[in-house]
Amino acid sequence: MNKWIMACACGLLSLTGCYNTGEPRENVLKIYNWADYIDEDVLAEFPEWYKEQTGEDIRIVYQTFDINEIMLTKIERGHEDFDVVCPSEYIIERMLKKNLLLPIDTVFGKTPNYLHNESPYIREQLDKLSQPGRRASDYAIGYMWGTAGLLYNTDHVPAEDAKTWASLWNLKYKNKILMKESYRDAYGTALIYANSKNLKEGKVTVEELMNNYSQASVDTVEKYLKAMKPMIAGWEADFGKEMMTKNKAWLNMTWSGDAVWAIEEAGAVGVNLDYEVPEEGSNVWYDGWVIPKYARNVKAASYFINYLCRPEVALRNMDACGYVSSVATPEILEEKLDTTLNYYADLSYFFGPEADSVRIDKVQYPDRRVVERCAMIRDSGERTEAVLEMWSRVKGDNLGLGIVVVIFVSVGVMLVYTVYRRIQRYQHEKLQRRRRRHRKRR
Amino acid sequence: MLRTIRFFLSSRKSWTIPYVIFSAIFVILPLLLIVVYAFMDDAGHFTFGNFTKFFAHPEAINTFVYSIGVAIITTVACILLGYPAAYILTQTRMKYAQTIVVLFILPMWVNILIRTLATVALFDFMDVPLGEGALIFGMVYNFLPFMIYPIYNTLQKLDKSYVEAAQDLGANPVQVFFKAVLPLSMPGIVSGILMVFMPTISTFAIAELLTMNNIKLFGTTIQENINNSMWNYGAALSLIMLFLIGATTLFASDDKGNDEGGGLW
Amino acid sequence: MVKKILCQGYLWLLLLLLYAPIFIIMIYSFTEAKVLGNWTGFSTKLYSSLFTTGTHHSLTNALINTLTIALIAATVSTLLGSITAIGIFNLRARSRKVIGFVNNIPILNGDIIIGISLFLLFVSLGIPQGYTTVVLAHITFCTPYVILSVLPRLKQMNPNIYEAALDLGATPMQALRKVIIPEILPGMISGFMLAVTLSIDDFAVTVFTIGNEGLETLSTYIYADARKGGLTPELRPLSTIIFILVLVLLIIINRRSSKKKEA
Numbered sequence: 026m027n028k029w030i031m032a033c034a035c036g037l038l039s040l041t042g043c044y045n046t047g048e049p050r051e052n053v054l055k056i057y058n059w060a061d062y063i064d065e066d067v068l069a070e071f072p073e074w075y076k077e078q079t080g081e082d083i084r085i086v087y088q089t090f091d092i093n094e095i096m097l098t099k100i101e102r103g104h105e106d107f108d109v110v111c112p113s114e115y116i117i118e119r120m121l122k123k124n125l126l127l128p129i130d131t132v133f134g135k136t137p138n139y140l141h142n143e144s145p146y147i148r149e150q151l152d153k154l155s156q157p158g159r160r161a162s163d164y165a166i167g168y169m170w171g172t173a174g175l176l177y178n179t180d181h182v183p184a185e186d187a188k189t190w191a192s193l194w195n196l197k198y199k200n201k202i203l204m205k206e207s208y209r210d211a212y213g214t215a216l217i218y219a220n221s222k223n224l225k226e227g228k229v230t231v232e233e234l235m236n237n238y239s240q241a242s243v244d245t246v247e248k249y250l251k252a253m254k255p256m257i258a259g260w261e262a263d264f265g266k267e268m269m270t271k272n273k274a275w276l277n278m279t280w281s282g283d284a285v286w287a288i289e290e291a292g293a294v295g296v297n298l299d300y301e302v303p304e305e306g307s308n309v310w311y312d313g314w315v316i317p318k319y320a321r322n323v324k325a326a327s328y329f330i331n332y333l334c335r336p337e338v339a340l341r342n343m344d345a346c347g348y349v350s351s352v353a354t355p356e357i358l359e360e361k362l363d364t365t366l367n368y369y370a371d372l373s374y375f376f377g378p379e380a381d382s383v384r385i386d387k388v389q390y391p392d393r394r395v396v397e398r399c400a401m402i403r404d405s406g407e408r409t410e411a412v413l414e415m416w417s418r419v420k421g422d423n424l425g426l427g428i429v430v431v432i433f434v435s436v437g438v439m440l441v442y443t444v445y446r447r448i449q450r451y452q453h454e455k456l457q458r459r460r461r462r463h464r465k466r467r
Numbered sequence: 468m469l470r471t472i473r474f475f476l477s478s479r480k481s482w483t484i485p486y487v488i489f490s491a492i493f494v495i496l497p498l499l500l501i502v503v504y505a506f507m508d509d510a511g512h513f514t515f516g517n518f519t520k521f522f523a524h525p526e527a528i529n530t531f532v533y534s535i536g537v538a539i540i541t542t543v544a545c546i547l548l549g550y551p552a553a554y555i556l557t558q559t560r561m562k563y564a565q566t567i568v569v570l571f572i573l574p575m576w577v578n579i580l581i582r583t584l585a586t587v588a589l590f591d592f593m594d595v596p597l598g599e600g601a602l603i604f605g606m607v608y609n610f611l612p613f614m615i616y617p618i619y620n621t622l623q624k625l626d627k628s629y630v631e632a633a634q635d636l637g638a639n640p641v642q643v644f645f646k647a648v649l650p651l652s653m654p655g656i657v658s659g660i661l662m663v664f665m666p667t668i669s670t671f672a673i674a675e676l677l678t679m680n681n682i683k684l685f686g687t688t689i690q691e692n693i694n695n696s697m698w699n700y701g702a703a704l705s706l707i708m709l710f711l712i713g714a715t716t717l718f719a720s721d722d723k724g725n726d727e728g729g730g731l732w
Numbered sequence: 733m734v735k736k737i738l739c740q741g742y743l744w745l746l747l748l749l750l751y752a753p754i755f756i757i758m759i760y761s762f763t764e765a766k767v768l769g770n771w772t773g774f775s776t777k778l779y780s781s782l783f784t785t786g787t788h789h790s791l792t793n794a795l796i797n798t799l800t801i802a803l804i805a806a807t808v809s810t811l812l813g814s815i816t817a818i819g820i821f822n823l824r825a826r827s828r829k830v831i832g833f834v835n836n837i838p839i840l841n842g843d844i845i846i847g848i849s850l851f852l853l854f855v856s857l858g859i860p861q862g863y864t865t866v867v868l869a870h871i872t873f874c875t876p877y878v879i880l881s882v883l884p885r886l887k888q889m890n891p892n893i894y895e896a897a898l899d900l901g902a903t904p905m906q907a908l909r910k911v912i913i914p915e916i917l918p919g920m921i922s923g924f925m926l927a928v929t930l931s932i933d934d935f936a937v938t939v940f941t942i943g944n945e946g947l948e949t950l951s952t953y954i955y956a957d958a959r960k961g962g963l964t965p966e967l968r969p970l971s972t973i974i975f976i977l978v979l980v981l982l983i984i985i986n987r988r989s990s991k992k993k994e995a
Contacts, residue, residue: 055946060956065790086946087790091959098696105944200596206680259597259679263959264587267767268679271591286766294770421526421683428536435539439718479904482819483831486812486875490834493872497849498837504852552746555739562990569982570747572926575933576978577754577971580954584963585753588760588769608750661840669842671936672955686844686936693848693940698855705848712840 130327144353167351171281231306232400238408282348504702517703549614621655805870813878847940861943878923
């Protein structure tokens, strides 16, 4: 009897096993990427391209994450065999430190090496993450990049106010501010604002500030963020751009890609938005493709990264997600030039010397001066925990007196009720017992 | 083999065995695993560390207490709104009532997150600020059907003779309700409380959408920890929640002891 | 009379509130704006882009997964639940109570606890998570509801009919097929419907048991989508279509059952 059921149970369980086997691992490519961060057709066309180039079949297993750390823990602790993932720069640094990456294969046989299309600027920035004996650009190829800044409603917020972080603490905009739900950006922003005077006098640089995790800095940030909390309408993970297009908020600390999306969408419904990177300085970030240590198909992973560096693929991905590709080729520059604009920007740092004065969207491609006043936020290493605890202290403090009273009252009512029922039942039983006795006696 | 099958078919009692085994593997064993993980550190050694960590972090307790508060308010609101609805339903024609009952579950076919996002859009229209009020409103939206059913079920099965007896004995309608109908429908209310209270505390994703990330409930805390691979701490938090479930069930069983949870659905 | 109108009014008001978000989704499925709540003029573009496959394959995949998972899980849990209910019905009171208690655990636990506990189970047994684990998890939380919707039917059944069938020479198997099953069929059907509904609506259990093979259901797709990149606008027409299909289906079922009763 039991045997029969156990057989059934085992059968069911073994089904799980079958799901994974049956196809050699070199024909599977496991990609782990941010949600909504790629053109789906680009993904769908990759197997065909791969077959053309190598003669091998490939099936893509595509999965998405929404938080860097979730991706990292899956790889670091779960040893999951993703072949190619797309973390942000500080996670690339952490993975390099922990020796969790494999170098990207650069031998592609007859296939051209498109990895050279990556802008030298991006490579130079990523190389700041290098660890002893491991040069970052051997392990990571930039994918998208951008700045953090203020998205604002031009009807309610004058452009000057969007040029300073001080607006986030400005009573004028109380409850009209949305803050990005990102402890790293919030930290850097608060510290820059707290030190704006020192910055102006040249005593500190943005880069130093953003990567200063001393206890004193953490305390300063906590103080400033707690002061900011009553000002803001909410911490947005992603809905900020939507609220901005609905005119529900006027000021949103966000990333350039979201700003592009929001400005376009707002235009369609008649709301005027614009984006500025404040004068004090801000964060510039880079996401890149890497091959984790536990990858089991390095060849296909390298080919995939190579494929993403093709200009036409990069362009399609940019269109799909709104961010700016790290790939810098003349084709892309030409495609992105917009002669209807009335301003010129210096993009020689990104596209090369001939692009020192081009008409190009300033939200997507920041001018040289903007990039120069921005800095990368590096991995906070051992101080991460202290920063996170500060962050949860800032965010978690919601308990009001009202709620506590509600709890006490209802627990009290419940207790009284329970005791009351007990007494009632007890009396009832006593009564019955007495009756029974009575009956017996009769 | 054949004999066991024949035995299995002939004795109806043994028909529970597959499910007993199934629940042992997929209900009981996993719960035991929560207990095991909760008392283990990363390396697999026994520890109380996960619980001391919880009690050492005021914001974790803060979230926990806050969630209980929100859940209580939601539950009370659901009773206040749901009881009259269930009562009215029992007073209407059977077929019509059933249609309306179906209408109450139908929204579940639209994904809960999409529904919540639509609720947010609705609040935007009516210029209702997102926050605590919106959160409770949204929670009541989601869990009201779970309060209406059990109450409707018990009210429907309620022995009408009690009510008539009370009327014959000269009770006025208000007295009839409070002395006869309400106590008799208690099991339904208790089931409803169980169906609303715990899910509210453990809700995640919804609270964030309705309050622009200003408020998070305990479910989110647990989920964040599991996602960050802090399984042991997550398990400890789950265990704390299990205790709470145990406590509410205990309170509930006081009333239902005689009937094996009949009112639940 | 006034009282009756007031009472009915209250019911319909509740329903109206409950349906308001759904109306919003329906209305805004007819505009192109990416943000739910923005109106950029009437358009059926979202409907056509939903059906031109290719642009949204991951959404289509997620939809197919959701439906197949729901159907498999609901079928298995309806069978398992009905068998168990018949078993429970034939048990003595004490064991009945024990099983009833175990049965209530998944209902009371809240989905996050079910999800985490099953996650820990699969992780510690080293079972790779994927389609099968999601189906198993869904069976776990659907079956109790099926049992609870079948049991009352059994209780209402007149036990004499079954005995009579046996006395008239029916084998237990025949008696089951001819007597018990027809009696509990409505309970089975409502249990099945409930299971499908719960399975489709579930997010918390799915997200913990879905593993990393790239499997996605509608709810995990929407969750990732809502967290990053904004809700895909095509979800609006999709939800509208699903909702209307279900509504029509229910109306048809209702009509047919009421006709049967009349006849």
